[in-house]
Amino acid sequence: MPLLSVRNLQTRFATDRGTVHAVNGVSFDLEEGEILGLVGESGSGKSVTALSIMRLVPEPPGKITADAMMLEGIDLMRLDESAVRSLRGSRMAMIFQDPMRSLNPVLTIGRQITEVLRRHRKVDGAEARKRAIDLLETVGIPMAEKRLAAYPHQFSGGMRQRVMIAIALSCNPRLLIADEATTALDVTIQAQIIDLVKRLTRERGTSVIWISHDLGVVAGLCDRVNVMYAGAVVESGPIRELFRRPSHGYTLGLLGSTPRVDGTGARRLTPIEGMPPNLIDPDPLCPFLPRCRVSVEACRAGPPLPREVGTDHWAACLADLAS
């Protein structure tokens, strides 16, 4: 049984101009210990998918529906708010893009770590403090004991993200969602944080959903990738397979617009022309069609259904990109 199984997840937002279909029938499985990348451009529904799994989308104006959203055999859709709350932080945790702002500026680091431990693990103050020191050491913060009394503004971005990771992993969740967790950091720190996440989650067998628009990061970290466009997963596959044989017009465009530093020859970057589609009245046809460079006749006839293009690799694209 997969750790997380999402079936036909739909998240909509009621706005003055109509209903925005932010997530449109997303389905995927996440195995124990697997690191799944979620890539796509801004507004493709990556973050909303994550927030929907955490059930953190404000309802109203949001509205989440899904045929199933099973975490360790529990259907998250059937839980009430207080039941979900007891899972957040203990069975599933999330870290956010901006480490400068995801810690409360007026509370000490120690307080913010122990708060979570005391809530979910019901440990007393001394025990929580001891575990907090351990955690800070685990994520590579020196002089951890002293740092408990420090405030977030005394830490750099990289250290804050380490603290966030420590907090998120404090109760040993089975699922960790990282939403652009390294986007705000410079590349050297980014590499450190990625190594840290990789090491900690491998050690603990935590499954990870890693959201990023950076294909390079995803390539170095993930086992699988889901490529999202206009609120839907358009292609999904094991990381090497997908990079070797991109099978959706959008994935192709994404790869073509990403610079490579591994020296596979000089080449021009090709931007994806046009704008992301309007999510208020989604076209039943392929949402990428207006921007697609490889579209075929059939694309204008009907919506593309997901089809198998390789081992454990599928794409919702009608064009044959094998050639």
Next chain:
Amino acid sequence: MASVAPSPRFAGSLVLAARQFPRHRAATIGLVCLLLIVLATLLAPLIAPYDPIQIKLSMKLKPPSLEHFLGTDHFGRDVFSRLLYGGRTSLTVGLLVVAFAFLFGVPLGLASGYFGGRIDNVMMRLVDAFLTFPPLLLAVAVVGLLGPELQYVTLALGIVQAPVLARMVRGSTLAVREDVYVTAARALGAGPLRIVLSHLLRNVMSPIVVQLTIVFSAAVIAEASLSFLGFGTQPPEPSWGRDMSEARRFLNDAPWMFLAPTVTIMLCVLSINFLGDGLRDAMDPRAWRTRGTIDPEEA
């Protein structure tokens, strides 16, 4: 946990804030000054050289001297003694109004700002309704309805001030609510109560403290205005505001009568403002004078 002797203790945020406070010199002076004034009014029966309401017309409008070191008023009453006793009224009203505004305004504003939607709508329309009245008129109406006793004056002024505070707290809460750390806290399983108390309240505390110092000053002045209109302290009971407004008639002949309560009120308000500044800074770690970033990664 075995030995934590010389290493910094894992103090709570409030303890750290309390330790920070004395570093703010103006605030410390303000606090001492205010405590002295409060103490003096509490000990009025011991300190006051004369009965504050004893009329002695032969002594009227005497300038400061050795017997009456702040002079006497138009009934020959000792200004200093009246100042001490009057402080009891003024400070009580001021502090109680602050407490009332805090107890009602803050929870109202927090709830409104955090929950939004219908709760926010209902509460804010209520607040709007109160704010449409000129504040003094509203107070006069309440006191007129209930009677001119001190507790009703306090209540009236509290009713005037609480909505102002509520609206301000709501505004600050709306801004803080959207901060990432609030979502992050929710993602870690924090419930609404914890979010509001340990995340929102702590972060909107600075503007609240500042606003409360303003509420205090406004309450002392408003009590004076009410008294002047005959709705507050009744003669011959002393109160700073009342004595001040009465002294206006003798501004040319006996300026000490006017200066004594005026300067005292000014001193109080100033002390409280300094105190508020200090509290605000003490509660905001970012304003502390620390060594800056401690960070090997950036070093």
